[in-house]
Amino acid sequence: MFGIYLRPSWFGACFTQYALFFSLSFQIHGDFVLIRGDTVSNMSLTQALQEHKDRRKKDANAIMTMVVKQSKPSPITQQSRLGTDELFMAINPVTKQLLYYEDKAEYSKGFISLDKTLIADNPSVILHNDKQDCYIDICSQEVLSLFTDNFDYQHLRRHFVKGLLVDDIMGYKIFTHEIHSSYAARIDNFRSYDTISKDIIQRWTYPFVPDVLCGSSAIKVERQGTYRASDVTLSRSAQLGSFIFIGQGTKIGNDTKISHSVIGERCTIGSNVTIEGSYIWNNVTIEDGCQLRNAIVCDGVILKSGAVLQPGVILSFKVVVGQQFVVPAYSKVSLLQQPTQQDSDEELEYADSTSGTGELRSDKLNGDIAPDLSETASELGTGGVGYIWKVFEGAYDEEWRHSVAPIPTDKLVKLMLDRDEDEELLTQDGNVISASGELKTDSDGNGSEDDDNEDSRDDYVSFEKEVEATFLRAVHENVKVDLAVLEVNALRLSYNMASVDCGGAIFYSMMKLAVESPHNSASELHRNAADIVTTWQKLLKSFLHDIDEEIEVILKFEEMCLESAKDFAALFPQILHLLYDKEILQEDAILRWADEKEGADESDKVFLKRSEKFIQWLREAEEEEEEDE
């Protein structure tokens, strides 16, 4: 058994887990215990280690043992008490082997797919959603070598564990060890910071509690879970509620009410202050009349009199909040300006407004500790110093999930109502869950399809981007059609796509180019499109081999008209006609598409209606042909 202690600077130096494993593989021989730097636990590793070693002796393929703990998720918010999404694990209760691991399940789908072989190989399988992954792993040396061999394994759970579970060739197995009376949890967001702090105050992590392992100052526990250091200056009229921790050297003024909070060392808290559910670190000055609710306040912060912190606020080091200023809920305030994030390929900007990048300030990050007061006077009130970081548009809805503040009851009620609605919708469709809530396996029986679907969607998007890039380059540089065909083929092989996908992507690129070229009217647009299609028809035709693929193209066009290239909506039938003329689409394809659409919802039939005339004409033409023959 080999133990190695890594100083925090390793993790701070932005090593990916891969790089870390690679460098460790030269130094570690034998089994090792892998924990993260933010794990809080009082478990004894002896039993887990013993089990792991015994298993290794019997089966050399048992390379990893994960420590798990029972923790029920909230049925309303679908997240665990630590703020992580519900985790689904399939475990064989006899051998404790882990058979399925999914931490990013899709609730909209309402089901998860399990591989048939899973159930065939294991006489009993229990699917858990009430287990929490403690991120304490006992690994054997094969883990290191697997990481070094597969250089695209970046993340231990998302890639490594899932990859291993799907991989049949090597047959490596992962096992679990459940702890009951011991405590283990990992702090990876603000919700878990709050929850684990409260667990420590409630002494679930005994003996790692503030009064037993406190270091220099003696901390006493009083009734109702109050921890007080020996050297606290407390005014007589101050009211200390339950479950609070007050550190060494702190001064608390008159009529101050503190409840469910943690206050660090050497803080100065004035009079008439209300602190509820907050975490205040060391050397903080809070002047009279402030109100803090469910906030985190870091070292050295000054809150001038009358400041109000709404739930979920995070104040970073040395921020100063001005007088009477109300910091809005869920905001993060720092002395440093918010870093800007840029898209990796600027030329491939998709019109996607919720991509989550916040382009707010073009200034670079500066290391100034005291930026110009006049510039920031408006940010945090008079005398305030710091910047409020704006929340990304797409992410605003999710701020409350991972915040220090508990989820407000009205949000919970709203969630419950939404969930009931969703359930109704799902059962109406009839294709998801049966009334008794049984899991339906996918018709193909391919268990990893679920994971694949997500990945393949990402892949498809990037494939589309690549195809578009290739096409645009071909247009601009006047590349020959044959060469363009070759290029697109190569892309298809590298992304492992079918030719129908190529067809769709190329068509999409063509139409997009048409839309983006300058046009003043619909007829001009039509002419543009016609030009492009004429020039590049061979390219398109080479990828549309049979009718199904052509139908795909039509469907894709519909989608485009609905979403990205709305200009085409009016021209739908004309373009269809154009494609027919250029013999890119056969009449059978169009007619089959029309037939299939007959059974769909009204909203889907919009384009069908518009193309009524054309389709009518097509049918007549067909009949005529048949008559001729």
Add this chain to the structure above:
Amino acid sequence: MPYTNQAAALIHSVKAVGERLIAANPVELAVGNVVRRVLHIVREEDLSLTTAAMAGLNLSAESDDEDDTDRDNHPALSAAAIAAASRSTLRPPSLQTLLEDVPDSAAVPHTSSSGGDSEGKSKSADKSSRSRKLKHDVIEAVNELIQDISTCHELIAEQAVEHIHQNEVILTLGSSRTVLEFLCAAKEKKRSFRVFVAEGAPRYQGHLLAKELVTRGLQTTLITDSAVFAMISRVNMVIVGAHAVMANGGVIAPVGLNMVALAAQKHAVPFVVLAGSHKLCPLYPHHPEVLLNELRSPSELLDFGEFSDCLDFGSGIGAPLLHVVNPTFDYVPPKLVSLFITDTGGHNPSYMYRLIADYYSADDLVLERRTTSGN
């Protein structure tokens, strides 16, 4: 800090270490007790050496002057020197001590005879030999203390026969090694009796004790803590161990024993506490340094997983509605205790404070070091 007195320097160092030991685990009062015992030993040994030195002076005063050089241990000293010596020992200066010394010094008219060198040498030789003797004595006494602590169980168990009579029913709660040995000693002496063991939730150490007693051949009945009041009328005597005994005779005992003591008092059943003398603490329960209780992890009471939905702080007001308290100790007031059996014999609770004077010095009750010298 320069100390003229070897013993004072030693006491200072022991206090420093003792402070840290006590701060590491304030609940374990036995640690503080042993530290104070050691300090007491040092003081006592130093005192006895000084009195021996002064007694030796008397002898030398009566003997020949010329034999000064032989008498390294007992140099001739003036009265002032003797008074200074007595002041530098660690007995607090009181009228009594001064009056004790005066007749001795009056009988010694000697002044130091030889020249500076030999006097200096003899003084330093005296000091080093005295410190060696102090060291030797202290080490011996500490070894005795260690011996006492390790044999306290046997000494207590020897008294078992006097207290447990034939066909008696004894009640105990939880598991204590002293109680186990006590009961087994009585069994050895062919007393036949029965034992009721209350299981001692939440750690259920009563189960272990019951198993042990059965392997030693004693008739045992296991009951829950809540059944104690129901069974107490059938019991002749309650015998329990203690975590610590305070100066007023109160007992810090495993949780549940206050309830047993109350039940015993109601039914006039004698409540006997077995405690080695190292568990006797010179502090009173209201002393701020004494931590009467230690709250352990609630996982001994509840399964975390089953109750994790009650412990969800992420919704509503975020305040925990379920609070689980798991105290380890109970305080039993002295009026509920009938008898203490220590390794020195059986005592009344009201007598315990007297034993403190035997084992501890008043100066050591507060272990914080002061910045003044030699005090």
